[in-house]
Amino acid sequence: MSTSAQEMVAKRAASAARAVTPKVNPLGLEKNDYKGRPSTLCKGCGHDSISQRIMNVAWELGLDQSQVIKMSGIGCSSKTPAYYLGWSHGFNGVHGRMPSIATGAIAANQKLTCIGVGGDGDTASIGIGQFKHAMRRNLPMVYIVENNGVYGLTKGQFSATADDGQTLKYQGVNHLPPLDICLEALAANATFVARSFAGDPKQVEALLKAALSHRGIAVIDIISPCVTFNNHDSSTKSYGYGKEHEIPLHELSYVPAIHDEIEIEEYEGELEVELHDGAKIVLKKLDESHDPTSRGAAFDAIDRAHQEGKFLTGLFYVSEEQPDMLEMLHLTGTPLAQLPTEKLRPSREALAELMAGF
Amino acid sequence: MTIAVREAPARPAEAAENVNDFAINVATANGSGSQTSNGVLVRALFKMGIPVTAKNLFPSNIQGLPTWYIIRLSKDGYTGRRETMEVQVCMNGRTVAEDMAQVAPGGIVLYDDSLPVAARRKDVTYYPMPVKELVKAADLPFALRDYVANMVYVGVLAHLLEIDLDEIEAALLWNFEGKPKPAKLNMDMVNRAFAWAEENLTKTDGFRVAPMTGFNEGKIMADGNTAAALGAIFGGMTVTSWYPITPASSLAENVSKYAPKLRTDPDTGQATYAVIQAEDELAAIGMVVGAGWAGARAMTSTSGPGMSLMAEFAGLAYFAEIPAVVWNVQRMGPSTGLPTRTAQPDILSAYYLSHGDCRHVVLFPANPAECFEFGATAFDLAERLQTLVLVLSDLDLGMNVHITEPFAYPEKPMDRGKVLNADEIKALNGSWGRYKDVDGDGIGYRTLPGTPNPAAAYFARGTGHNEYAVYSERSEDWEANLFRLRRKFDTARTLVPGPVVETDNDAEIGIISLGSNDGAVQEARSRLAAQGIATSYLRLRALPIGASVRDFIHSYSKVFVVEANFDGQLHNILTTEEPAQATKLFSLAKCDGLSLSARFIAEGVAAGIN
Numbered sequence: 016m017s018t019s020a021q022e023m024v025a026k027r028a029a030s031a032a033r034a035v036t037p038k039v040n041p042l043g044l045e046k047n048d049y050k051g052r053p054s055t056l057c058k059g060c061g062h063d064s065i066s067q068r069i070m071n072v073a074w075e076l077g078l079d080q081s082q083v084i085k086m087s088g089i090g091c092s093s094k095t096p097a098y099y100l101g102w103s104h105g106f107n108g109v110h111g112r113m114p115s116i117a118t119g120a121i122a123a124n125q126k127l128t129c130i131g132v133g134g135d136g137d138t139a140s141i142g143i144g145q146f147k148h149a150m151r152r153n154l155p156m157v158y159i160v161e162n163n164g165v166y167g168l169t170k171g172q173f174s175a176t177a178d179d180g181q182t183l184k185y186q187g188v189n190h191l192p193p194l195d196i197c198l199e200a201l202a203a204n205a206t207f208v209a210r211s212f213a214g215d216p217k218q219v220e221a222l223l224k225a226a227l228s229h230r231g232i233a234v235i236d237i238i239s240p241c242v243t244f245n246n247h248d249s250s251t252k253s254y255g256y257g258k259e260h261e262i263p264l265h266e267l268s269y270v271p272a273i274h275d276e277i278e279i280e281e282y283e284g285e286l287e288v289e290l291h292d293g294a295k296i297v298l299k300k301l302d303e304s305h306d307p308t309s310r311g312a313a314f315d316a317i318d319r320a321h322q323e324g325k326f327l328t329g330l331f332y333v334s335e336e337q338p339d340m341l342e343m344l345h346l347t348g349t350p351l352a353q354l355p356t357e358k359l360r361p362s363r364e365a366l367a368e369l370m371a372g373f
Numbered sequence: 374m375t376i377a378v379r380e381a382p383a384r385p386a387e388a389a390e391n392v393n394d395f396a397i398n399v400a401t402a403n404g405s406g407s408q409t410s411n412g413v414l415v416r417a418l419f420k421m422g423i424p425v426t427a428k429n430l431f432p433s434n435i436q437g438l439p440t441w442y443i444i445r446l447s448k449d450g451y452t453g454r455r456e457t458m459e460v461q462v463c464m465n466g467r468t469v470a471e472d473m474a475q476v477a478p479g480g481i482v483l484y485d486d487s488l489p490v491a492a493r494r495k496d497v498t499y500y501p502m503p504v505k506e507l508v509k510a511a512d513l514p515f516a517l518r519d520y521v522a523n524m525v526y527v528g529v530l531a532h533l534l535e536i537d538l539d540e541i542e543a544a545l546l547w548n549f550e551g552k553p554k555p556a557k558l559n560m561d562m563v564n565r566a567f568a569w570a571e572e573n574l575t576k577t578d579g580f581r582v583a584p585m586t587g588f589n590e591g592k593i594m595a596d597g598n599t600a601a602a603l604g605a606i607f608g609g610m611t612v613t614s615w616y617p618i619t620p621a622s623s624l625a626e627n628v629s630k631y632a633p634k635l636r637t638d639p640d641t642g643q644a645t646y647a648v649i650q651a652e653d654e655l656a657a658i659g660m661v662v663g664a665g666w667a668g669a670r671a672m673t674s675t676s677g678p679g680m681s682l683m684a685e686f687a688g689l690a691y692f693a694e695i696p697a698v699v700w701n702v703q704r705m706g707p708s709t710g711l712p713t714r715t716a717q718p719d720i721l722s723a724y725y726l727s728h729g730d731c732r733h734v735v736l737f738p739a740n741p742a743e744c745f746e747f748g749a750t751a752f753d754l755a756e757r758l759q760t761l762v763l764v765l766s767d768l769d770l771g772m773n774v775h776i777t778e779p780f781a782y783p784e785k786p787m788d789r790g791k792v793l794n795a796d797e798i799k800a801l802n803g804s805w806g807r808y809k810d811v812d813g814d815g816i817g818y819r820t821l822p823g824t825p826n827p828a829a830a831y832f833a834r835g836t837g838h839n840e841y842a843v844y845s846e847r848s849e850d851w852e853a854n855l856f857r858l859r860r861k862f863d864t865a866r867t868l869v870p871g872p873v874v875e876t877d878n879d880a881e882i883g884i885i886s887l888g889s890n891d892g893a894v895q896e897a898r899s900r901l902a903a904q905g906i907a908t909s910y911l912r913l914r915a916l917p918i919g920a921s922v923r924d925f926i927h928s929y930s931k932v933f934v935v936e937a938n939f940d941g942q943l944h945n946i947l948t949t950e951e952p953a954q955a956t957k958l959f960s961l962a963k964c965d966g967l968s969l970s971a972r973f974i975a976e977g978v979a980a981g982i983n
């Protein structure tokens with residue numbers, strides 16, 4: 016284990032000891048009650064950190080899991096709904112099409128709280144169309160992007176958020192500019208747009224809580240390092256272990272199991288995060304003066320940070336003004352899925368009247 | 374060189390009387406507003422009691438390309454397409470030469486007298502119509518002139534064929550949903566044209582219409598897409614998602630048209646349904662699958678290209694076992710094909726839609742009343758079987774009006790399938806497994822998101838899973854699951870609408886067909902019977918087939934499988950499902966963009982017997 020990783024583990028143990036956590040939440044449930052099945056992701060995968068954040072927040076807020084749906088597409092990231100909120104219905108759909116499945120489910124039962132998870136391939140490559148239309152409809156859900164700049168599950172190809180100039184062993188160098196998920200969301204009129212880092216529990220949890228209380232779509236783009244495939248210095252989304260241990264992609268039969276998930280301390284302004292191999296990324300918090308109700312300011316701030324080569328984190332934009340999809344559908348109070356037959360079948364007289372006009 | 378025909382028509386030697394047994398072909402340019410005039414003609418004839426069918430041959434274009442509207446009158450009640458056309462109305466200069474050329478010998482031609490036309494034929498009667506002058510004299514607002522110009526041929530036809538003017542007026546009022554102003558505007562033009570014809574034309578042909586009884590009483594005229602939309606609304610549809618495509622668009626548009634009146638919750642004044650126009654067909658079916666999973670009666674409507682895009686999700690619905698309904702109003706393929714021409718070319722791809730070992734329930738409505746009925750049937754089956762149900766209509770059935778039985782109020786209560794609520798889950802005390810075959814019919818019990826019991830949750834997935842919906846790569850789990858799905862498919866065989874069989878005890882020949890071919894098959898059987906060839910007929914209403922289809926094939930020495938596609942797709946499926954009887958099955962398939970004709974079927978059967 017590298018020194019930095021050891022330090023990180025120690026820090027985390029210390030902060031865990033400091034925290035005085037109540038045993039049960041408002042529903043009288045323990046944290047463990049918000050768990051899912053054991054994760055089968057690589058040890059140290061950023062996605063697992065995010066799952067932990069979801070469990071924490073759901074527990075803390077006292078979410079009734081039976082009223083939550085967990086939606087995902089296909090990818091390592093999309094497997095994670097099986098690993099949290101075991102008492103919630105979940106749907107591991109098809110690659111890139113989670114938003115449409117969520118749209119249907121929400122229309123069918125407007126009372127459900129929808130938490131969706133997708134990868135960057137899922138969201139920005141194959142699924143960019145559905146992603147943007149979910150924004151456009153202001154679909155009431157939390158959409159978490161577990162962004163590692165790479166296709167994890169298919170073993171390490173470039174995704175649409177891969178950095179320009181990034182190298183992957185069998186893929187060569189990526190010369191295409193990355194899509195910025197937050198900019199795409201903003202351009203599509205998303206009403207809640209934020210970014211964070213998987214290893215920043217405090218910020219991720221704060222944003223998740225805000226997202227869960229938002230009316231309409233809430234997008235959180237979370238940089239979530241892939242310890243196994245996005246492992247080059249040239250990547251801004253790497254933990255970097257693999258550099259000295261390059262393993263041919265298609266012969267990959269073992270994944271080093273020595274990583275710990277990165278977790279950072281609280282910080283003000285900027286923080287340089289040192290990864291396992293010594294590579295660094297700079298996280299920069301949004302200025303206090305940023306006006307999150309201004310889309311223009313959000314575009315500017317993200318763009319400026321890009322030019323500085325930094326990852327700007329925080330809540331870029333929020334608007335509670337726009338009606339969400341459900342309001343626009345003018346649905347009756349009872350969820351459509353629970354309407355009794357007599358509300359679903361017009362009367363005999365209605366048909367007779369109709370037939371008289373044919 | 375083309376010349377205008379301005380002289381008075383030559384009187385044919387002997388004009389044979391023809392009452393209610395001919396076809397009128399109206400040739401216009403697309404977008405010229407002929408839909409109203411043609412619709413009014415058909416409705417007036419229908420109300421006179423005459424069996425009538427209408428086929429709109431329109432281009433994939435918004436304005437300008439040629440359109441033909443063929444109205445068949447059949448005193449004997451045949452509703453298939455007739456190959457010959459006896460009365461030709463020429464309103465389109467671009468096609469006037471060929472339109473005049475195709476009139477049956479002894480027929481008549483009405484033509485806009487400003488059109489350049491080809492050399493006159495000796496064997497038809499010509500009637501000019503001074504369309505421009507009549508429109509000018511009517512002194513109409515400029516914007517309406519072209520539109521109302523089409524009423525000229527309605528008026529002239531009314532005179533020549535003796536169509537009841539009162540029925541035309543009533544049809545106009547109906548067309549304009551009771552608004553007297555536009556109805557009157559159009560009727561004025563009809564009257565003008567009628568008066569002009571009365572004064573200036575000498576009828577020298579034998580074609581005319583006459584009121585009839587015995588066929589249309591108690592029936593209505595409707596198109597299949599409207600019927601399907603209403604069927605879904607009365608069938609408890611709660612979510613419709615769709616993406617525009619010809620010839621399916623009017624199905625979803627009719628849901629949007631009728632649902633506000635029929636499905637607004639009287640208690641809240643708000644909707645008991647959602648209609649969502651999706652960004653594409655992938656999203657449309659994705660929404661259906663999500664909604665079906667969450668307990669909605671969800672459907673989408675599309676045509677061939679859209680169904681191709683839906684393939685991946687079709688497999689997900691099949692394998693994760695989620696109720697979903699897809700209406701495919703078929704048009705000609707492959708590829709974009711001919712978007713505005715009818716065919717039945719998606720039978721194979723619907724049955725096997727998606728990769729992996731997939732087979733689906735497919736329904737084949739034959740007429741608008743059945744489209745209405747299947748609106749509810751499709752949801753009942755989808756929820757009972759927890760699977761995708763495809764309903765295959767086609768452009769002819771979906772977009773053309775047909776004489777049909779009034780839509781029957783669904784008497785069967787909705788079948789919401791096997792759904793466990795919170796108490797039932799509790800009572801099962803941990804023994805529930807989403808994909809366990811408790812009843813031996815291959816169908817598990819599902820729960821809906823939002824069920825207030827922590828033990829109700831399961832994880833829906835398209836990946837390999839065991840009985841508890843948990844990811845599994847074990848071979849035993851995989852095979853057990855597919856064997857159960859096969860059992861479920863066998864259950865489906867017993868639940869889908871059975872075939873309609875008409876048996877002739879003298880028959881050695883069987884005919885199997887489906888959907889909108891029905892009218893042509895019926896007529897072909899009469900023709901064959903007249904030649905001494907008795908046939909029995911099985912109209913297939915659904916896949917998978919059940920024992921009755923096997924028995925039918927077994928009962929005849931030869932069975933012709935009649936369908937409107939090129940490769941004989943239903944024939945292909947039947948030979949696969951009935952390998953032992955495959956050599957008895959003969960394909961009679963045609964795909965030329967037109968509905969099958971009785972002639973094609975009768976000649977095909979007669980030629981194939983030996």
Ligand SMILES: Cc1ncc(C[n+]2csc(CCOP(=O)(O)OP(=O)(O)O)c2C)c(N)n1
Pocket residue numbers: 089090091092093110133134135136137138161163165166167168169174
């Ligand atoms: C239609 C389709 N195409 C391709 C695939 C193969 N595939 C599975 S996961 C994946 C990429 C996953 O990348 P991402 O969404 O970034 O998730 P990650 O694994 O990185 O978390 C691909 C291409 C698929 N499942 N479906």
Ligand code: SF4
Pocket residue numbers: 055056057059060061062091092163167168240241242243244
């Ligand atoms: S391959 Fe990468 S993204 Fe997938 S589980 Fe492993 S570390 Fe996570």
Ligand SMILES: [Mg+2]
Pocket residue numbers: 090134135136161162163164165166167174
């Ligand atoms: Mg990824």
